[in-house]
Amino acid sequence: MPNPTAAMLVIGDEILSGRTRDANMHYLAQELTKVGIDLREVRVVSDDRDAIVGALNALRASYDSVVTSGGIGPTHDDITADCVAAAFGVPIDVREDARSLLQAHYDSRGMEFNDARKRMARIPDGATLIENPVSIAPGFAIENVYVMAGVPSVFQAMVATVVPTLSGGAPLLSQTLRIDRGEGEIAGPLAVIAQAFPDLSIGSYPFQLNGAYGSNVVIRGSDGARVDAAMAQLAEVFAL
């Protein structure tokens, strides 16, 4: 059975302008790979309603689950929750469960729970909250879409909550063989091995060390015996 699929939607002008370097894509990719969910596509869009709604609808129709990051804070450019509601065609308003979480948080710190902060309690109808142990303002899940914060510490905490609830697949196993020859020398024999193991993903990643070319060949698959067999053939072909 093929693994479940996922996509990610990164939302934020600051990524596309180069001000901020996204860290969430790499983190999510690693966490999904561990549990056998194939991250198939990532899109990065700006804080623009049409762009967010369009990308979200395309991704949620194509993959088993979609994780978003960014745009759920209190400021005017945080429009993700409203865009998700629009994409699903459901109403959105301040919801009591989210409001009371935030109210208690600000009360305990003697801070005002003002209108801007109340924006963070706007949750589309039918969504369930995703806990935010770092800064309280929740994410939410609606159908196959998981809406999370862009701040990496919060994003990571939300991923830790959500990923164990997703249906995983066979975890991806991988083995790497370092070959001290350039990609151009190993590519021919490597293609023959890749053809013999169509159920595996065989990738080659070049490096240079002290002026010499080398390649790390990574064999990935969910069947350990097959990965072993391909690795054995690889070692034999390159006489290691």
Added chain:
Amino acid sequence: MPNPTAAMLVIGDEILSGRTRDANMHYLAQELTKVGIDLREVRVVSDDRDAIVGALNALRASYDSVVTSGGIGPTHDDITADCVAAAFGVPIDVREDARSLLQAHYDSRGMEFNDARKRMARIPDGATLIENPVSIAPGFAIENVYVMAGVPSVFQAMVATVVPTLSGGAPLLSQTLRIDRGEGEIAGPLAVIAQAFPDLSIGSYPFQLNGAYGSNVVIRGSDGARVDAAMAQLAEVFAL
């Protein structure tokens, strides 16, 4: 006049599996911003023909230019050039100008110019080569699509060649004001300023320092006088 737009297509299983952390998106975003080209969307797809062709055709129809990274090496999983040819519906084969560049390179090093390496001379009909001063194997440009290597040093060299040839816009100016209050406290007044300056992009980026909340407010725009005016209003509102 609005700035020219661009999109990026990152190609590679290794990014989506979390093995490699992409560095090219952030680099390109910064370089385009400097010359007034708006990077509007990034997609990351796997080494899959349908995924690459589909994403490329969607992006090249929507934006003024598209930069791709990855998948132009000599190994079996390097299928970008063939996918670009398929997307444009043009033939592709080993081309003499690219072949002779590579032949001279391998001859000078006493290395065999074998079939795998000849794959790197496959160029779609009608494309022009993009120089690769690092490792010779060229990228190429076809219509509004710029096909570049995934290895960051090569990608950066190709960006340095291509970006000055693109029609730029008014470079984006930005000013940042650090405000030692949390986003939730400044969001209300900030929204009022954002409404008064619809021609500017005003973003807020929270931080925590020694347990206290703060926000960096970034005002971006191509008209320096307008950015100054918004910044003055911001400073006045927050009585700094």
